[in-house]
Amino acid sequence: MSTDTIVSLPDQSTARVPKVNFLxxxxxxxxxxxxxxxxxxxxxxxxxxxxxFFIGGALAGLxxxxxxxxxxxxxxxxxxxxxxxxxGIIMIFFFLVPSVPATLGNFFIPMMIGAKDLALPKINLLxxxxxxxxxxxxxxxxxxxxxxxxxxxxxxxxxxxxxxxxLTTGVAVFIAGFSSIFTGLNFIVTIHKxxxxxxxxxxxxxxxxAHYAASILMVLGTPVLAIAIVxxxxxxxMGIGVFDPTKGGDPILFQHLFWFYSHPAVYIMILPGxxxxxxxxxxFSRKRVFGYTAVAFSxxxxxxxxxxxxxxxxxxxxxxxxxxxxxxxxxxxxxVPSAIKIFNWAFTLYKGSITFETPMLYTFGFMGLxxxxxxxxxxxxxxxxxxxxxxxxxxxxxxxxxxxxxxxMAFLAxxxxxxxxxxxxxxxxxxxxxxxxxxxxxxxxxxxxQFILGTLGMPRRYASYPAEFQILNxxxxxxxxxxxxxxxxxxxxxxxSLKYGAIAGNNPWQATGLEWQTQSPPLTENxxxxxxxDHEAYDYEWLDGQKEKEVVIVG
Amino acid sequence: xxxxxxxxDHDLPEQHxxxxxxxxxxxxxxxxxxLLVGTAVTVWASYVNLGIFNPVVALAIACTKAxxxxxxxxxxxxxxxxxxxxxxxxxxxxxILVGMTLADYFTRAxxxx
Amino acid sequence: xxxxxxxxxxxxxxxIVTGVAEGAHHEHLPYQRHHFETIAQQNxxxxxxxxxxxxxxxxxxxGLFTAYLIYRNWYYPAFVSASHQLSIPLGGVNTLLLxxxxxxxxxxVWSAEMKKKGALVLCLILTxxxxxxxxxxxxxxxxxxxxxxxxxxxxxxxxxxxxxxSDEAARVAKDHALPLDMARHTEIYFFLYFAMTGMxxxxxxxxxxxxxxxxxxxxxxxxxxxxxxxxxxFGLYWHFVDIVxxxxxxxxxxxxxx
Numbered sequence: 001m002s003t004d005t006i007v008s009l010p011d012q013s014t015a016r017v018p019k020v021n022f023l024x025x026x027x028x029x030x031x032x033x034x035x036x037x038x039x040x041x042x043x044x045x046x047x048x049x050x051x052x053f054f055i056g057g058a059l060a061g062l063x064x065x066x067x068x069x070x071x072x073x074x075x076x077x078x079x080x081x082x083x084x085x086x087x088g089i090i091m092i093f094f095f096l097v098p099s100v101p102a103t104l105g106n107f108f109i110p111m112m113i114g115a116k117d118l119a120l121p122k123i124n125l126l127x128x129x130x131x132x133x134x135x136x137x138x139x140x141x142x143x144x145x146x147x148x149x150x151x152x153x154x155x156x157x158x159x160x161x162x163x164x165x166x167l168t169t170g171v172a173v174f175i176a177g178f179s180s181i182f183t184g185l186n187f188i189v190t191i192h193k194x195x196x197x198x199x200x201x202x203x204x205x206x207x208x209x210a211h212y213a214a215s216i217l218m219v220l221g222t223p224v225l226a227i228a229i230v231x232x233x234x235x236x237x238m239g240i241g242v243f244d245p246t247k248g249g250d251p252i253l254f255q256h257l258f259w260f261y262s263h264p265a266v267y268i269m270i271l272p273g274x275x276x277x278x279x280x281x282x283x284f285s286r287k288r289v290f291g292y293t294a295v296a297f298s299x300x301x302x303x304x305x306x307x308x309x310x311x312x313x314x315x316x317x318x319x320x321x322x323x324x325x326x327x328x329x330x331x332x333x334x335x336v337p338s339a340i341k342i343f344n345w346a347f348t349l350y351k352g353s354i355t356f357e358t359p360m361l362y363t364f365g366f367m368g369l370x371x372x373x374x375x376x377x378x379x380x381x382x383x384x385x386x387x388x389x390x391x392x393x394x395x396x397x398x399x400x401x402x403x404x405x406x407x408x409m410a411f412l413a414x415x416x417x418x419x420x421x422x423x424x425x426x427x428x429x430x431x432x433x434x435x436x437x438x439x440x441x442x443x444x445x446x447x448x449x450q451f452i453l454g455t456l457g458m459p460r461r462y463a464s465y466p467a468e469f470q471i472l473n474x475x476x477x478x479x480x481x482x483x484x485x486x487x488x489x490x491x492x493x494x495x496x497s498l499k500y501g502a503i504a505g506n507n508p509w510q511a512t513g514l515e516w517q518t519q520s521p522p523l524t525e526n527x528x529x530x531x532x533x534d535h536e537a538y539d540y541e542w543l544d545g546q547k548e549k550e551v552v553i554v555g
Numbered sequence: 556x557x558x559x560x561x562x563x564d565h566d567l568p569e570q571h572x573x574x575x576x577x578x579x580x581x582x583x584x585x586x587x588x589x590l591l592v593g594t595a596v597t598v599w600a601s602y603v604n605l606g607i608f609n610p611v612v613a614l615a616i617a618c619t620k621a622x623x624x625x626x627x628x629x630x631x632x633x634x635x636x637x638x639x640x641x642x643x644x645x646x647x648x649x650x651i652l653v654g655m656t657l658a659d660y661f662t663r664a665x666x667x668x
Numbered sequence: 669x670x671x672x673x674x675x676x677x678x679x680x681x682x683x684i685v686t687g688v689a690e691g692a693h694h695e696h697l698p699y700q701r702h703h704f705e706t707i708a709q710q711n712x713x714x715x716x717x718x719x720x721x722x723x724x725x726x727x728x729x730x731g732l733f734t735a736y737l738i739y740r741n742w743y744y745p746a747f748v749s750a751s752h753q754l755s756i757p758l759g760g761v762n763t764l765l766l767x768x769x770x771x772x773x774x775x776x777v778w779s780a781e782m783k784k785k786g787a788l789v790l791c792l793i794l795t796x797x798x799x800x801x802x803x804x805x806x807x808x809x810x811x812x813x814x815x816x817x818x819x820x821x822x823x824x825x826x827x828x829x830x831x832x833x834s835d836e837a838a839r840v841a842k843d844h845a846l847p848l849d850m851a852r853h854t855e856i857y858f859f860l861y862f863a864m865t866g867m868x869x870x871x872x873x874x875x876x877x878x879x880x881x882x883x884x885x886x887x888x889x890x891x892x893x894x895x896x897x898x899x900x901x902f903g904l905y906w907h908f909v910d911i912v913x914x915x916x917x918x919x920x921x922x923x924x925x926x
Contacts, residue, residue: 117703119713185720192637193713194704220648223724227731231863240820240859242735248743248853256656257731307651311659320662326655530705577781578774587771594763594917598756601922609926613918621911628774628907638719645723649730656734660741 006286006355007508009426015503017424021521036121037524042107043422044128045098046415050491052094052135059087061484064446064477070470072463080463081148082164086138088151089169093176094135096407097265100272101183101218102131104414105211107422109187111515112205114196114533116525119189120182127182134176141165141172150461152262153228155243155254159235167236170229177222177229180268184218187211196514198533202296205513205537206289209296210275213303217264217271221307225261228254252318259310267306269403270370271299273410274341277363280413281345283511284360285352288538291344298337298344305334315386324383331381338374342367357509358429361436362413369405369443373398376451391461394454400447409439412490419494420504424520427497431489439486445479512543576633586627593620699895711897718901722908725871729912732867736860736919743853745846749829750857751923752841753818755809759921762805763913769798770910777903780886780896788899789886795906796879799872806869813858820859826851841925861920868916871909878902 009015022039032040062083066074075083106124110117118124141147147169149158158166191212195204232254234240241247243254282289289295311319311327319327345367354360376398380386389395420426449472454460458469465473507516514531515522535542597616605612626632631642697707704710740747776791816835817825829851832838846854882902885891891899 115703119703120717121701121703123717181724185717185724188720189713189717193709193716216644219720219724220644220727223728224652224731227728231731231735234859234863238821240863241855242859248739248849248856250738252659253656253735253738256659257734260652260656307648308655311655319659320665322662322665323659326658525702577778580775580778583771583774583778587767590767590770591764594760594767597918597922598760601918601925604926609924613922617915617918620914624770624907624911624914628770629904637716641716641719641723645726648723649726649733652727652730653734653737657737657741660738 004353004355005357005429006284006510007357007426007429008505008510009502009508010505012502015505017503018519018521020523021424021519022524023521025524034125036117036125038106038110038118038121038124039422039522039524041124041128042103042105045102045106045131048128048132048135049095049098049103052090053487054491055139056087056090056095057484057487059083059090061480063087064480066463067465067473068477070465070467070473075463077463078148079146081150081461082142082146084461085147085150086142089138089147089173091403092151092265092269093173094131094138096269096403097176097180098131098183099269099407099411100276100414101187101211101214101268102127104207104276104411104418105187105272106183108418108515109190109208109211110194111518111522111526112208112513113191113194114199114514114527114531115190115194116527116530118186119194120186123182124186127179127186130175130179130182134172134174134179137168137172137175141168144168152258153232153254155232155235155251156245159232159243159254167233170233174226174229177226180218181222184215184222187215188219191215196530196533200533202293203533203535203537204296205275206278206292206295206299207272207275209299210271210278213299214268214271216300216303217268217306221261221264221268224257225265228257228261231257252314255314255317256311259313260307263310263313264303264306266399266402267302270407271302273366273407273414274299276410276414276417277345277366278341279511279513280359280363280417281348282538283417283509284357284363285349285354286540287348287352288536288540289344290347290350291340292537294340295344298340301337302334305330305337309334309381312381312383312386315383316390328381328383328386332378335374335378335381342371342374356433358427358432358436359413359417361433361440362409362416365436365440365443366406366409366413369401369409373401373403373406376401389454391459392454393450393458393460396460397447397450397454400450405443405447412436412439415490415494417509418515419497420508421515421520421522423498423501424504425497425501426504426508427501428493431493435486435489435493438482438489442479442482442484442486446476446483447479449473449475449479510543510547512538512540517546576630578627578630578633582627586623589623590620697895714897714901715904718904722904725908729864729867732860732864733915733919736864739853739856739860740919740923743850743856746829746850746853747857748924749832749838749841749843749846749851750818750854750861751921752843752925753813753816753828753835753837754861754921755812755837756921756925758805758809759917762802763917765798765802765805766910766913769795769802770907772798773903773906777896777900780891780899783892783894785886785889785892788892789883792879792883792886796876796883799876799879803869803872803876806865810862813862818854818858819862820855824855824858826854829854864916864920868909868912871912875902875906875909 022037026035032044035041035044062075063080066072066080066083068074072080106118145165147162147164147166149162149164149166153166153170191204191208231242235243235249239247242249243251245251278289278295309327309331311323312331315324315328376394380389380395380398416427416432453469453472453476456469458465504520506519508520509516514527514533517531518527593616597613600612600616601609625642631638700707700710704713772791772794776788776795779785779787779791813819816828817823818828826848828835828838829843829846830848832843832845879902882891882899886899
């Protein structure tokens with residue numbers, strides 16, 4: 001382990017957090033609740049998604065507790081169904097989808113492109129209110145009986161066979177969808193129309209490219225989820241027959257509409273995380289990202305191809321054999337751009353000056369765990385093997401590897417990386433490195449046994465299982481406990497750092513990017529005057545030249 | 556500013572005069588008449604037995620009318636490349652949704668290999 | 669890949685943050701928001717944002733069109749018989765009303781661009797009247813359907829399709845009686861009819877409401893001083909709603925009349 005670090009903090013005896021910054025500019029609750037400042041909205045989102053993450057995490061804890069024993073003895077099976085359904089809904093719609101875009105994307109896209117705010121600040125605030133309304137409705141659903149259909153609302157179960165709060169949950173997801181649409185819409189307009197002079201497309205940080213691709217998915221995919229939910233609601237309340245075989249309807253139609261969104265949704269979730277990884281891997285290798293153009297185009301390719309593969313979630317549901325063939329082949333295609341990114345990041349590391357600060361630890365975790373998760377996705381995309389592995393714990397392990405081992409680690413990498421910029425304070429390095437390692441160990445112990453469980457045949461969404469699966473389930477639950485500790489620690493030390501952390505200064509990581517050339521925390525208007533971009537992205541030589549004539553701006 | 560590209564970036568409107576082409580009412584009137592004629596034709600055609608081509612004709616006329624509205628009433632013909640690309644992207648994604656979903660339904664009857 | 673230049677183009681300025689974009693002087697018109705550098709940028713951005721919103725609408729209706737195409741393919745005879753229950757004169761008039769309202773809306777945008785306040789208010793009022801007329805005829809049509817028990821759900825009646833002689837519309841169209849299972853599928857047709865025209869009507873209602881607001885603002889001169897983006901962007905929305913109807917009319921009303 002290298003003892004080198006690239007952290008460069010100002011002299012702590014004289015350094016102060018700048019007096020004038022976006023946090024101190026205005027005071028009072030209304031100045032936060034009615035703000036148009038993208039940075040304040042990002043902080044509002046950060047607090048909200050953390051809240052929902054821990055609710056979803058508590059539900060996960062309940063799942064793992066139940067699965068300690070083969071019998072359904074902790075809770076009734078119906079209750080277990082409700083628990084995993086709400087775990088999925090909260091984690092996907094209220095944590096993963098908004099995680100990086102609504103927090104780090106909102107905060108940094110305008111700064112990275114040299115703009116003073118997003119294009120539509122009021123829509124940005126509306127997006128947060130919609131998210132909160134949807135979240136409160138989802139919590140209400142939980143408290144008044146929950147919903148037990150699984151987050152996938154599969155028909156005809158959700159339309160004809162359950163008496164739970166399908167409708168209310170559907171409305172909550174519908175509203176959350178619009179929150180997502182407005183965020184994506186805002187990003188696309190901003191990135192097209194508000195780049196500073198000299199900021200051409202190919203000088204943008206790859207973080208921006210990743211969010212651009214994810215935003216396209218948000219805008220084009222989410223409305224289809226909306227109509228699918230509307231149809232389920234109509235079917236439940238009026239019995240119209242659209243998904244009802246007795247009236248001539250087809251339940252599979254729901255799945256087509258649902259997965260048309262929900263597959264691009266997984267790319268909505270992962271692309272922003274990949275954007276974070278591009279930034280951290282460059283900074284902590286002191287090297288430009290290898291193959292910038294390839295990484296940029298691969299983000300867009302993932303977005304485009306992501307629209308062509310949705311029926312790989314439906315291989316056993318009754319689609320035609322020819323559809324299976326086509327969608328399976330296309331799924332092979334969509335794996336390629338993701339792999340291109342991993343290769344390019346690996347080549348970025350090659351001959352770089354690597355240091356192991358916390359964001360880099362999470363980044364390494366991402367690269368390993370996302371690769372494993374992604375490769376298992378190829379097994380699942382092969383329709384032959386999918387027939388055996390689908391609806392088992394193999395699927396559960398696959399998506400947790402990519403989403404938790406991948407996306408959540410990328411989110412934590414990003415939060416740690418940009419924490420000094422957002423708050424003006426550094427987090428404590430030793431405990432954060434410990435938390436990262438604990439998370440990594442806990443994660444592997446929780447989810448790797450689930451791959452084995454899946455291939456052995458343990459079905460997903462079952463509260464009870466054959467006794468021979470118990471030992472692996474016990475490992476998994478043990479890992480979950482460790483994982484919980486690993487996630488709790490950041491909340492504690494990051495909060496601690498707000499008051500006691502070291503003063504960070506403008507650019508503690510000596511990173512490139514326009515956001516690092518301003519004070520920490522930034523001014524409300526980001527830049528006193530719009531900057532001109534005159535160098536390429538990840539240009540460390542330009543950065544060296546800047547340091548020679550650096551003037552620190554303090555408010 | 557030697558590193559700032561000289562090429563005008565059409566996404567940044569402050570770098571060039573925004574093209575504000577005002578479409579003349581004459582064009583609007585022409586399009587209106589075309590749309591009204593199209594409506595009449597499509598109603599008339601539904602009463603004629605064209606066999607398998609009835610839906611084809613109806614959709615073709617509808618698509619033509621829609622194209623006229625998009626190009627002229629919505630000013631896309633006089634708009635930026637970005638606008639045209641945006642419209643194209645929307646239509647493309649719509650066609651993917653409809654086309655690939657329908658492909659599943661049409662091929663179900665093909666049975667086993 | 670980029671060549672690395674060793675010259676610092678901002679050599680006389682210490683940090684890039686203080687650089688000033690050439691030509692980006694602050695011409696702060698009263699309706700220009702502070703995060704935009706020029707009013708042209710603001711107009712461009714809001715116009716683009718409206719187009720992106722329309723993309724979401726295309727995909728939203730797309731789900732319904734997908735359902736329609738599937739079930740029309742599966743249950744063609746049911747769709748034919750059921751569509752004969754709709755009135756072509758009423759549907760045709762509605763189509764003409766909407767097309768004309770698109771024209772008046774386009775003329776409204778032109779009036780705003782030409783700063784003709786009176787013409788703009790007239791065009792908006794005409795658009796409003798035509799749109800409301802459309803909704804009125806729709807209400808009549810829906811009323812007819814409710815009377816005849818063609819609303820999907822508990823009270824749905826198959827009589828018109830099992831016994832076409834008992835139904836005037838079926839007699840006029842010279843329908844044959846459908847077998848029972850195919851007759852049941854007419855309910856899916858009517859579900860799609862109500863869902864698609866209903867969703868369309870909802871968008872019309874929202875549009876008409878915004879029009880009322882716009883008429884008041886136009887009368888106060890808000891759109892004829894050079895700031896036309898609101899009218900322009902609303903026009904885009906209105907034309908889109910018109911386009912949806914352009915497809916709904918032949919798909920729902922004109923399936924087969926021969």
